[in-house]
Amino acid sequence: MSPAPSSEAPASAAPASDLRPIAVIVDREGLGDSLLKLPFLRAITRAFPGRPVWWISSHQTSMAHELAPFVRPLLAHVIENAALTRPPIDVIGRLRALPPFEMVFDSRTRGLTVLLARLFLEHRGFYCCLPGYLFSSRRPPGRFGRPRGIAARMLSLAEAAIGGPADWEGRLDISDAARGLAAARLPEGPSYVGLAPGSREARKNWPVDRWVALAGALFARGHVPVFLIGPQEQALIERIRAEAPGALMPEVEPVDPALGLVRLELAIAVGERLAAVVANDNGIGHLMATIGTPLVSLFGPTDVGRWAPFTRRGEIVRAQDFGGETMEDIPVDAALAGLDRLLGRTATTAG
Template identity: 45%
Template sequence: MPDPLHVPASILVYVGLDAVGDGLIKLPFVRALRSAFPKARITWVAGKGHTVFADTLGPLVRGLLDEVIDEADIGSHPMELLSRPLSGRSFDLIIDTQRRGLTTLILRRIRHRRFISATAGYLFSDIRPRERTRPASMIGQLMQLAEAAAGCPVEANFPLPRDPAIEAEAERLLPAGPRYVGLAPGAGGRWKCWPLERYIALAAGLRDAVPVFLLGPAEAEDWAATIRAALPHALLPLQQASQLTPMLTIALGRRLAAAVTNDSGTGHMLGAADIPLVSLFGPTPANKFAPLTRRAAILRAQDFGGEAMEAIPREAVEKALSQLLL
């Protein structure tokens, strides 16, 4: 538990910017902060660009963040060292999530009681983590900052908000009763995708479970007809949804017994659903981009003698999935 003498009432978290992928990766950090400091007022500041927590992913952080300051224009100009950013506001705790020295020095100009930053090996930080080795993953680095703030290990277990209308839509698309297994064959680039025919073969081999393919609009255009022809009993709920949102994908994820995914935004949405997850990696490093979830199996092409996603054998994915379904 955090030291009761130093529990902050107000926290500022500084980021440069957040694209959708960044925001999804950072969700466990936001959840861990709120879990560690349930009564604090948490302000999220995007100093050098736009944060999707101000719009696209805003519904996912409702109740976790109290304030989002978008495109604040803080942390880039040396002349800021002569002023007090944020109009002289003060915070009990500032968490600097970036590592550029000038930006860190500018942030220290904001009035605060304690300051945490990994810049220059925590040289400018009032608090340092017990383990100073830099984690490979972005989320690992952020969780290290959260643990330094709390003074103890933290968990990303604060529940995400649920919209009753979206939960009802998820129930309509995946009604209670069957056991569902999710399959997310898409990614930001096809070179990150395990072959679609292997996803189809994996789905065809499922026993006592209904395959659920989660396809984005572009993937559906290319793949939906192929999947429906090969697997008439498979469900494609996002293609039946009234509106596509990350919250709906997460709500659908909660209705799955487990899922298989590439390195993708959908993978991080399913990680946010806290379900057992098989994550497949090839050209991108798993130790940097793997979703954070309670039960996971990470399969890398390199473990099977290759670099491309095709190196991952179907049998290995089947085995990992069956173990998670036990």
């Protein structure tokens, strides 16, 4: 894997080449937020080859952390905690300290902060996500209203700058060591279905007993359930072992440090071996969508129109379709039916 891009580049640092760089301004980004912008990042680096891309976050961004090893070929600089939100007089000074840019893409949606960037960054083209593409140098061809979804909205900015369709598809490169370890833990033969029971917010989590029941239903249908357990789900391990014996948890077992795996690399390698995944509205779900693994997404209180994973092979199961707003309102049968539809569609496509 390549080294991570710098997250501490000074705001006044000069670009590595004589070409004016491209700036992408974002607010706070967790893993899911950054993954939803990855198609856009691929699109602009392909459309404008050779131009350095600066990813500038007002707060923190996963582009400087979990995703850093995977986006290193695409980003020249990642700047965190740039403090480009408030107070306005300080923001103006910070904006003026940045170098001239060829283009600026501003993903934020607060009118004043976007206007300040438009006025006080030197650029030759400015593209932003405000309603009606207000303050943008031009709109995407044939589009007047912005899309609701984060990924589609960002891609529309790329299309505005390009003047046509964006080339956004791709993969995350991982090591042979990661794929070898995943193959050892999920050997060829069984049909594996991933279950991602966590998220950063308890309100977005389907109850644990539903995950256990879903695992049982998968066993009955000839699949092997594979729980995708990250640092925040460690408390679930013993319960899963007790109530879903036979379910696999390949990320729980120790990993030899000599393999040199970076964070998320084993999760990606495991995801490549899964027939499908069922996930809450969480970062792992977005990661599975990014690598092309068929995905069933469970949504309760969060806005599916805005936060749905960006994938060609997905199913959405919403609590609202069952008369409620919470994750508890989603029955096991609904998740299983979504999985059946997705696996059936995938099998038809493969055939």
